[in-house]
Amino acid sequence: MPSRERQAVALLAVLLCQGATVLPVIAQPTLKVGAIPDQNPERLNRLYGQLADELSDRLDVKVRYVPVSNYPAAVSAFRTGGLDLVWFGGLTGVQARLQTPGAQVLAQRDIDARFRSVFIANTSSGLQPISSINGLTSLRGKRFSFGSESSTSGRLMPQHFLAKAGVTPSQFSGGRAGFSGSHDATIAVVQSGAYEAGALNEQVWTSAVNDGRVNTEKVSVIWRTPEYVDYHWVVRPKLDQRFGKGFTTRLQKAILGLEPTTPRQVTILELFAAKRFIPAEASQYKPIEKVGRELGKIR
Numbered sequence: 638m639p640s641r642e643r644q645a646v647a648l649l650a651v652l653l654c655q656g657a658t659v660l661p662v663i664a665q666p667t668l669k670v671g672a673i674p675d676q677n678p679e680r681l682n683r684l685y686g687q688l689a690d691e692l693s694d695r696l697d698v699k700v701r702y703v704p705v706s707n708y709p710a711a712v713s714a715f716r717t718g719g720l721d722l723v724w725f726g727g728l729t730g731v732q733a734r735l736q737t738p739g740a741q742v743l744a745q746r747d748i749d750a751r752f753r754s755v756f757i758a759n760t761s762s763g764l765q766p767i768s769s770i771n772g773l774t775s776l777r778g779k780r781f782s783f784g785s786e787s788s789t790s791g792r793l794m795p796q797h798f799l800a801k802a803g804v805t806p807s808q809f810s811g812g813r814a815g816f817s818g819s820h821d822a823t824i825a826v827v828q829s830g831a832y833e834a835g836a837l838n839e840q841v842w843t844s845a846v847n848d849g850r851v852n853t854e855k856v857s858v859i860w861r862t863p864e865y866v867d868y869h870w871v872v873r874p875k876l877d878q879r880f881g882k883g884f885t886t887r888l889q890k891a892i893l894g895l896e897p898t899t900p901r902q903v904t905i906l907e908l909f910a911a912k913r914f915i916p917a918e919a920s921q922y923k924p925i926e927k928v929g930r931e932l933g934k935i936r
Contacts, residue, residue: 666879667699668692668888671720673708673729675788676821676841684908687901695891698880707818708787712736721876722888727789727867727925728934734919735926735935739874742919743889745866746911750921752867753839754790754798756860757824762833767860773802781806782815782835784823787934789867789925791820795836797928798862821845828856838867840910866921870914889916 670689672681685702693700703720705711708729714720716736722743725733734740756773758764764775776799784791796806806814815832817823820841827835828851839861845851870892877884892914897903906912929935 665699667701668696668876668880669701669703669719669721670723671703671705671711671714672724673711673726673785673788674705675726675785675791675819675838677819678704680908684905687905687908691895691901691905692888692891695894696880696884696887708785712787715740715871715873718873720873722870722872725869725871726787727865727869727922728793728929729787729789730869730871731922731926731929732787732935733871737873741872741874741885742917742922743870743872743885744892744914745869745917745921746909747913747915748840748911749868749917750866750915751864752790753864754795754836754862755839755842755858756795756834756836756862757827757842757856758834758859759827759830759832759856760854761830764834764859766858770798770802772860773799773804776804776834777808779810779833780815780831781809782817782823782826782832784817784820784835784837786816788820788838789865790838791823791836792816793925793928793932793934794862794865796932800932821850824851824856828852830855834859844910866925869917869922 670685670692672685674681681704689700689702705714711720711723711725712729712733715723715733723733730742756767762779764779767773767775783795786792815826817826817835820837823835823837824842824845826832842858846853872885872888876888893916895902895905895914897906926935
């Protein structure tokens with residue numbers, strides 16, 4: 638074979654080899670997990686970072702925690718596909734499912750079927766413990782703060798019970814309630830005296846007290862609400878098309894299978910303030926939807 642032909646064959650072989658190394662690689666889909674930002678970002682990053690690693694190992698897929706700035710952003714990201722699996726409160730979960738046809742409720746914590754809010758007060762406010770719902774009238778004229786505007790336990794249900802007692806936000810000092818943005822922030826603004834009273838999720842309050850993050854000489858619980866259903870995992874439709882047949886069922890089993898048998902699972906359950914996750918149904922949240930419509934949070 639002439640030298641020029643040999644060179645051409647060699648060049649062709651090199652090009653073919655190079656071409657083989659740049660063939661397109663099909664990217665593995667990533668399961669994007671989110672949550673309503675109901676507590677400080679550091680705590681949320683720790684919790685959902687650990688959870689993402691656990692789910693990734695259990696499901697053999699890439700899992701990434703995607704933080705959001707506020708409650709409506711979580712609902713919006715879920716609707717548009719920016720998030721696949723979200724830890725919602727009762728109200729935001731209902732909102733997300735109404736805006737995303739086919740979305741499914743997968744699970745809730747063992748504490749979510751019988752959840753409660755607490756009303757707290759600065760000890761210098763003069764507010765006394767309340768023995769019945771009618772005692773909420775003592776909050777009239779006080780500086781009062783909810784958490785996030787879309788929080789079930791930090792706004793929706795507390796406002797619902799206030800309304801039952803005949804108390805409206807316009808009757809608070811200044812003619813309106815404040816909004817701290819999160820449950821731990823509500824503790825902070827009441828403890829500091831910026832607000833005389835506020836409402837938040839009981840689990841966050843209990844965890845904060847147990848962790849020594851509350852000065853109980855400055856702030857205390859004055860009333861606990863009746864029970865209601867709250868937080869839950871909600872998943873987008875058609876994940877099986879992206880991750881394979883039966884993936885949504887496997888995902889649910891992975892969440893329900895979290896047990897305190899490894900250090901990572903112990904940490905996850907402790908941060909969720911739960912002993913385990915249990916199955917949940919969308920029908921459980923009909924009362925939340927009803928209250929949401931009554932208070933104009935769902936239209």
